[in-house]
Amino acid sequence: MASIHLQNLEKRYGAFVGVQNMSLEIADEEFLVLLGPSGCGKTTTMRMIAGLEVPTDGKIVIGGEEVNEVDARDRDVAMVFQGYALYPNMSIYENIRFPLRMRKIPASEHDARIRQAADMVELGAFLDRKPGALSGGQRQRAALARAVVRQPQVFLMDEPLSNLDAKLRQSMRVQIKHMQRQLKVTTVYVTHDQIEAMTLADRIVIMNKGAIQQVGTPDQIYSDPANTFVAGFIGSPPMNLIEGTAQNGRFTAPGVSAPCLDHVRGKVTLGVRPEDCQVGGDNVQGMVYGVEPTGDTTYLTVRAGEKMIEVKAARDYRSDIDQPVGITFDPAHLYFFGEDGQRIRGAA
Amino acid sequence: MAKARKSRGESLLLRYLVLGGWALVCLLPILWFLSIGFRPRTEVITPRPIYWPSFSLDAWRLLISDWPIAQYLRNSVVAVAGSVVIDLALAIPAAYALARYDFKGREDIGFYILSTRMMAPAIVAVPIFFLFKTLGLLNSVWALMLIYAAINLSLVTWIIRSYMLDIPKELEDAARTDGAGDLTILREIIVPACLPGIITAAVIAAIFAINEFLFTLLIASTSKAYTMSVALANFTGGSDGIIYNAIALVSFIAFVPILILVILIQKHLSRGLTMGAVKG
Ligand SMILES: Nc1ncnc2c1ncn2[C@@H]1O[C@H](COP(=O)(O)OP(=O)(O)OP(=O)(O)O)[C@@H](O)[C@H]1O
Ligand SMILES: [Mg+2]
Numbered sequence: 049m050a051s052i053h054l055q056n057l058e059k060r061y062g063a064f065v066g067v068q069n070m071s072l073e074i075a076d077e078e079f080l081v082l083l084g085p086s087g088c089g090k091t092t093t094m095r096m097i098a099g100l101e102v103p104t105d106g107k108i109v110i111g112g113e114e115v116n117e118v119d120a121r122d123r124d125v126a127m128v129f130q131g132y133a134l135y136p137n138m139s140i141y142e143n144i145r146f147p148l149r150m151r152k153i154p155a156s157e158h159d160a161r162i163r164q165a166a167d168m169v170e171l172g173a174f175l176d177r178k179p180g181a182l183s184g185g186q187r188q189r190a191a192l193a194r195a196v197v198r199q200p201q202v203f204l205m206d207e208p209l210s211n212l213d214a215k216l217r218q219s220m221r222v223q224i225k226h227m228q229r230q231l232k233v234t235t236v237y238v239t240h241d242q243i244e245a246m247t248l249a250d251r252i253v254i255m256n257k258g259a260i261q262q263v264g265t266p267d268q269i270y271s272d273p274a275n276t277f278v279a280g281f282i283g284s285p286p287m288n289l290i291e292g293t294a295q296n297g298r299f300t301a302p303g304v305s306a307p308c309l310d311h312v313r314g315k316v317t318l319g320v321r322p323e324d325c326q327v328g329g330d331n332v333q334g335m336v337y338g339v340e341p342t343g344d345t346t347y348l349t350v351r352a353g354e355k356m357i358e359v360k361a362a363r364d365y366r367s368d369i370d371q372p373v374g375i376t377f378d379p380a381h382l383y384f385f386g387e388d389g390q391r392i393r394g395a396a
Numbered sequence: 397m398a399k400a401r402k403s404r405g406e407s408l409l410l411r412y413l414v415l416g417g418w419a420l421v422c423l424l425p426i427l428w429f430l431s432i433g434f435r436p437r438t439e440v441i442t443p444r445p446i447y448w449p450s451f452s453l454d455a456w457r458l459l460i461s462d463w464p465i466a467q468y469l470r471n472s473v474v475a476v477a478g479s480v481v482i483d484l485a486l487a488i489p490a491a492y493a494l495a496r497y498d499f500k501g502r503e504d505i506g507f508y509i510l511s512t513r514m515m516a517p518a519i520v521a522v523p524i525f526f527l528f529k530t531l532g533l534l535n536s537v538w539a540l541m542l543i544y545a546a547i548n549l550s551l552v553t554w555i556i557r558s559y560m561l562d563i564p565k566e567l568e569d570a571a572r573t574d575g576a577g578d579l580t581i582l583r584e585i586i587v588p589a590c591l592p593g594i595i596t597a598a599v600i601a602a603i604f605a606i607n608e609f610l611f612t613l614l615i616a617s618t619s620k621a622y623t624m625s626v627a628l629a630n631f632t633g634g635s636d637g638i639i640y641n642a643i644a645l646v647s648f649i650a651f652v653p654i655l656i657l658v659i660l661i662q663k664h665l666s667r668g669l670t671m672g673a674v675k676g
Pocket of ligand 1: 061065085086087089090092093
C-alpha cells in the first residue's frame with residue numbers, strides 16, 4: 049500500500065538505452081499496466097522498481113521514501129517473474145511458503161494462506177509437486193500464487209498470464225483484479241495482451257524503445273492517442289494510418305480524400321479506426337483486397353493506391369476480391385498526426 | 397516393414413556384441429584379479445594353464461591375520477572424507493562469489509585458482525615436505541587430510557562454479573524479492589539447485605584423494621598413517637616372498653570404494669540441473 053514515483057529514471061547498458069528519462073506517478077492502490085512491444089523496457093522498469101537493477105540515473109520513491117539505496121529484500125514488493133523463477137528443489141507448497149518464511153510471518157498462518165493462494169490459481173491439487181512436474185501454465189500460476197500469498201506494498205507482475213489458455217486467462221484476469229481491489233495493493237502489471245490491459249488497468253502506460261509514449265486511462269489511450277505509435281499499437285485491428293497531404297481543409301492521399309481542419313496542412317498522417325469506417329461513400333475509392341468473416345463481424349481490407357485500409361463491416365458483408373468499393377469515414381473520429389508523428393489537436 | 401524391423405533387430409544385436417566385447421576387454425583385468433585373489437597361492441604361480449581353477453580363502457586369512465588392513469582403510473576413509481568436507485566448506489562460498497558477485501578481476505581469479513592444478517606435483521613436493529616437517533605434521537592422518545584438501549580445492553571450486561553459472565539469475569532475484577538474504581539464498585536456493593554439481597565435485601575429489609600417492613608417501617612416513625594407496629604399493633606379503641593372490645585381493649579391495657563412487661557420480665551426472673525452474 050504505497051504510491052510509487054519514478055523521477056527521470058534511466059537505464060543504460062553501455063551505449064544502449066534500455067529505459068530513458070521515465071517519469072511516472074503511480075497512485076496508492078492504483079492498477080497500472082505497462083504495454084509495449086517486445087524489448088521496449090517493461091521488464092527493466094519493473095526490475096528497477098523491485099531493486100534488482102540499479103538505475104543509471106533518476107530516482108525511485110515508494111511510499112514517500114526514496115528507495116534507490118534500499119536493497120531488494122527490504123523494499124517489500126512481490127514480483128511475478130516473466131520466466132516464473134520457481135525454486136526447482138522445493139515443492140509448490142514450499143515455493144509459495146518461501147516468502148512467508150522469509151518475511152517472518154507466524155508459522156500458524158502459513159497453511160491457510162498457502163491454500164488460499166493456491167486455490168485462487170486453481171492449483172490446490174498440485175501442491176506436493178515439484179515445479180519440474182508441472183506444465184508451463186501451471187508453473188506460471190504457481191509463480192502468481194507465490195507473489196500474492198502475502199500482502200506487500202507493491203505487486204509487480206511481468207506477463208503473469210501469458211502462457212495460459214484463453215478461458216483460464218479470462219478467469220484469472222477477473223481474479224487478479226478482484227484480489228487487487230480487495231487487498232488494495234498498488235500494482236504494476238506488464239502485458240502484451242491489449243484486452244488484458246484494457247480490462248485490468250486504471251491507467252495504461254504505452255512504452256516504445258525505452259520511452260513513455262502516453263499515459264492515460266484505457267479510454268483515453270483508445271480514443272485520444274497522442275501519436276502514431278500509440279494509434280497504431282492499440283486496437284485490433286489497429287487504427288489505419290494513411291500518409292498524405294493536407295491543404296485548405298482537405299486531406300488527400302492516393303484513392304483517399306477526407307475533410308480536415310484548416311490548421312492541418314502539409315505532410316500529415318490521417319488515422320481512422322476500422323470501426324469508424326463504413327462501406328459505401330467516397331472518402332476512399334479502392335478495390336476489395338480481402339474479406340474475413342470472424343463470426344460476430346467481418347473485416348474488409350480495401351486497397352487504395354499502395355495502401356491497405358482495414359474496415360469493420362457488417363456481419364453479413366460479403367464481396368469478391370478486386371471489386372471496386374467506396375468507404376466513408378466517420379468525420380467525428382478522424383485523427384491527424386504531423387510529420388513527427390505527434391497528434392495535431394483540434395482536428396474535426 | 398517386416399524387413400526394416402528385422403534389420404533394426406540385427407543392428408541392435410550387433411551393437412550388443414560390440415559393446416559387450418568392449419566391456420569384457422575392460423573388465424578382464426578386474427575379473428582376473430578377483431579370480432587370483434580367491435585361488436591358492438601355488439596355483440597362481442604355476443606355469444601351466446589351468447582350466448578348472450580351485451577355490452581358496454587363503455589370501456583372505458593372510459590379510460586379516462598378518463596385515464593391518466583395517467587401519468589402512470580407516471586412514472584412507474578419514475583423510476579422504478575429511479578432505480572432501482574441507483573442500484566443500486571452502487569451495488561452495490568461493491564458487492558462489494566467483495559465479496555471482498561482480499568484482500574486478502573476477503575471471504582472472506577464477507583462472508589463477510585453476511592454474512594451481514597445472515603444476516607438476518613433484519615441483520612442490522620437497523617444499524611441502526619441509527613445511528609439514530616444520531609444522532610437526534609428518535606421519536599423521538590429519539596432515540594427509542589437509543594436503544588432499546589443498547590438492548583438490550581448486551578443481552572442486554571450478555566444477556561447482558560452472559554449475560552455479562548455469563542457475564538462472566531470476567531464481568536469486570525471486571528469492572531476494574521474497575525477502576531472503578545472501579546466506580539464505582546460498583543455503584536454500586543455490587546449493588540445492590546445484591547439488592548434482594556438488595556431488596560430482598565431491599566424488600571426483602574423493603577419487604583423486606584415494607589414489608593420491610606422492611604426497612602420501614612423503615608425509616605418511618610410517619605405516620601408522622599409511623592409506624590404502626601407499627600400503628598397497630608397499631605390500632609384498634612379508635617374509636614369505638611375493639604373495640600374488642593376497643596382492644590381487646588387496647588391489648581389489650582398494651578398487652571397490654572407487655567403483656562405488658563412480659557409480660554414484662554417474663547417476664547424478666545424468667540428472668537435469670534446474671529442471672522446471674524457468675520457462676521452456
Ligand atoms: N543486461 C542487459 N544488457 C544489455 N541489454 C539489456 C540487458 N537487459 C535488457 N537489455 C535490453 O534492454 C531492452 C529492454 O529489455 P526488457 O527486458 O525490459 O524488455 P521488455 O519490454 O520486457 O520485452 P519483452 O516484452 O520481450 O519481455 C532490450 O532491448 C534488451 O535487449
Ligand atoms: Mg519483459
